[in-house]
Amino acid sequence: MPVEFCVLGGVQAHLDGHPIDLGHARQWCVLSALLVDANHPVSVDHLIERAWGSHTPQRVRSALYTYVSRLRQALTAVPDVDITRAPAGGYVLRIEPLVVDLHRFQYLTRRARTANDTDALELLEQALDLWQGEAFASLDTPWLTTVRGAFERQRMAAELDRNDLALRCGLHDRLLPDLSAAAAAHPLDERLAGQLMLAFYHCGRQADALAQYEQTRRLLAEELGADPSLALRRVHQKILTNDRTVDATVAITSGTGSATAARGRDVARSGTAAPADRRPGRRIPAQLPADVRAFTGRDQELSQLDDVLEAVRASGAAHGGAAPAVLISTVSGTAGVGKTSLAVHWAHRARDAFPDGQLFVNLRGYDSQAPLSPSRALAGFLDALGIAGADIPSDVDDRAALYRTALAGRRMLVMLDNAGSVEQIRPLLPGTPTCLVLVTSRDSLAGLVALHGAQRLDLDLLPPDKAVELLRQLIGARADAEPAAVGVLARQCARLPLALRVAAELAASRPATTLATLVAELTDLRQRLDLLDGGGDPRAAVRVVFSWSYRHLSADTAQAFRSLGLHPGVDVDSAAVAALTGSSVQRAQRLLVALDRAHLKESVGNGRHSMHDLLGAYAAERAAADDSAADRRTALTRLFDHYLATAMAAMDILQPSRENYVAHLSRPAGRTPLPLRGPVEARSWLDQERANLVAACTYTARHGWEQHTVAIAATLWDYLRPAGHYTDAVTIYTDARNAARHSGDAEGEAFALTVIGYVHRQRAEWSQSIDCFRQALSLSHRLHDTNGEAIAIIGIGIALMLKGEFAPAASHLKQALTIFTGTSDYAGQVETLSYLGSLYARQGRLQQSHEHLLAALTICRRTGDQVAEAFVLHALGMLFNRQGALEQATGHLQQSLTLFKQTGHATGEVMALTGLGLAHILCGRLDQADTCLNHALTTCRQMGYRSEELRVLHYLEILSSPAVQSPDADTILSYPWSLSANTIPEQGT
Structure with missing residues (x-):
């Protein structure tokens, strides 16, 4: 072919056999970032990140534009190639x-599969x-x-895959020679080992x-404990029985007549999965x-999960590369039996089989807190998948539909931990057969098996020898010195992995105490504690071990x-603990x-x-038992x-001049507040505690602290609004x-309605x-x-x-002004x-516009309200854009942006950037316009600022149209007022 770009080795380009000079290494980095996503848009921010990483020079955008321009010039003589x-x-x-x-390599491997x-x-x-060597070897x-x-x-x-086919x-x-060398380089790869064994044998x-x-x-035993x-x-x-029928179909492969793929565990060890989709925005x-330490005793269960993944592949080979339906595997068993540990351990081994990612959620089906609703779980998944908060619907069915759309065609593992019911799970099931769903629950989830064909794995207690082995791995030499005590300890912990781990950690924390003494203490506690479910629920053993640790605490x-068990949030700092304990x-x-x-x-x-959920539940139970209501x-x-x-x-630091309802709060x-030294510390505390403040509002509203709910909410508004935290709001x-x-x-209700109206706006x-x-007007x-x-x-x-x-x-507006x-x-x-x-x-x-804005600016400067002044300067800048006074427009908008940055007003910054982008378009400064508007668009989508996103998209459309070469203010400033949230296009379009 006359043109060729090579990156599978040292980077180089040729035209008719002659090299093309594409500049120095940094320009090649920029070109490589575009080559990987050929024919797909790559944003300026992504190009900068790909070419420079975190060490970006000053004026990096100018450098990028220069390199792109040079690359365009170098490629002018190359047919059918353009940036x-x-x-x-x-x-x-x-x-x-x-x-x-x-891309030729990927095309050939795709053809090979069929x-x-x-x-x-x-x-x-x-x-x-x-x-010809390592990809991008010179960069x-x-x-x-x-x-x-x-x-x-x-x-x-x-x-x-080539090896399997050749065999x-x-x-x-x-x-044989290549397999021997590869197996030596990857000694833990079972697939390679199987291929080499077959080659030797035949x-x-x-x-x-x-041998x-x-x-x-x-090596597997020594390095991985497997x-x-x-x-x-x-x-x-x-091979051992000299069975001559052994061939590649018996090895660690699946399917015939197509390029084969490793099973989940072997893919994870050899790292052979194809890379995930790297398109911008995905x-x-x-x-x-994190995986658990010293995982042991579940070889058969791990093999069953491996077989589930192998079944997906085998079914996929018979149905054009994908299984005919989503495969679901459930791990069921009692509390503390290690359902989550097993599922997480297997998921880590098989993660490379899911190159598009892994989703995880604790559904809290069996928890001291309320179970997580499918709606909230879907919101979390959609956020993890890159869906902006503003694009997440409020209806659970709409969220589920958007979730299924986002997963369509992606190879992902979805792990639903601690599920309470089939109803809690059903909306979280993908619609694409390329995903695998792994569920853990104390319930057998019979409906999931009957209606959705889930594969069920019932997890029992650890076998006695494996329970002892786990204790030996965790405790160390002391366990070898007291084998009888270790056996009794394993039985007293009901052979539950969680209980065994807690017991081992306690033993390790008391090195001077013999294991026999600890066993005796545990026996005494079992006689004293009032265990839940006297019918033999093994979960009681978890309480025994927790109680054992709890008993050794000072008062x-x-x-x-x-x-800590009372706290309604996710995590705490020492100040919150001080408040809870009164210290x-x-x-x-x-x-x-x-x-x-x-x-x-x-x-x-x-x-x-923070606390593990079971520890938190136990702490709450102890509080209910040991402390009065x-x-x-x-x-x-x-x-x-x-x-x-x-x-x-x-907020006194960040907004000292607050008025209206907030100013009258008691x-x-x-209660002395934390000493916060200046705006940076004030905002940092609010950022760190935001999730807890949201949880506190929910808890107080439902448990009889209504005044706290309203007061916290009213206090936070001037923090949440400028930062654009609309979902929390x-x-x-x-x-x-x-x-x-x-x-x-009624006054608090009116204030809350006003805020909700603002967020909708x-x-x-x-x-x-x-x-x-x-x-709110009616109440007021x-x-x-x-x-x-x-x-x-004024809101209306x-x-x-x-x-x-x-x-x-x-x-x-005139009525409000009066x-x-x-x-x-x-x-x-x-x-x-x-x-x-x-x-x-x-x-x-x-x-009239100019007169009103000058009047507003006069008041701002008389009262010293910098945030209000920034908004007025923005409005004046937009007015000057309309009048064609572009230097004045740019100056006012730049002043507005500076004030918004100084006051930490993120939504105002977006408005100022949008206005500057418009001014740059009208002045013909298209690269600067592109930078401002794309920055504004990214921020809008991060905070869910949809009304400003409409404006940004309108100006970006103008920027990409032929009319931008001879900008007409009236045309550019026309605005699609009929648009609403429902008409905003999907991100990336």
């Missing part, structure tokens, strides 16, 4: 994929001949290191085949929890342990250290602490007072509205926004709250303006004047 600007930003390399050796053995072998040989960036490993796994997969075709002698070297098996078995797979053992058995979740440490922060820190030593909590970094309520009240007081202190009596203010309504707090949900503001009118009425009226007016209904919008002027509410006056100015500009009444 073009992508419509939504970034660049696309337009090229015939087969002129790139990487060819007969002879043709497939030839295709794979051609594909492997393309490799080095973090991204290239990652993709280099992925492509190497593809090469290894093709090589292994089936009887080419044992030819393969070359008449039975002894060498058996190879023994060597592999020994036995050879069932398939490899079958090959060994046939996120690859890796949510599996104040035990109280801290119980207090100082220093004392709380000492208590946490003591709990660390007892292995009754874990540190999760950054000074935060009044004491528990007092502890939780101290916690909620702490969160409210510190949130108020943080401070928690007797919906949860918090829905809880606040319900709490206020339940407690008869930011999401471009105009009708819902107007409805909420009208409810009933309360004779003039200021509340004005806030609701702004929503109508954004909806494109200018006349009624102007009427509402009220704010009468009450001397300067912040309200500025906001109303600013929106009226923007409205008049959109109607073409530019002089």
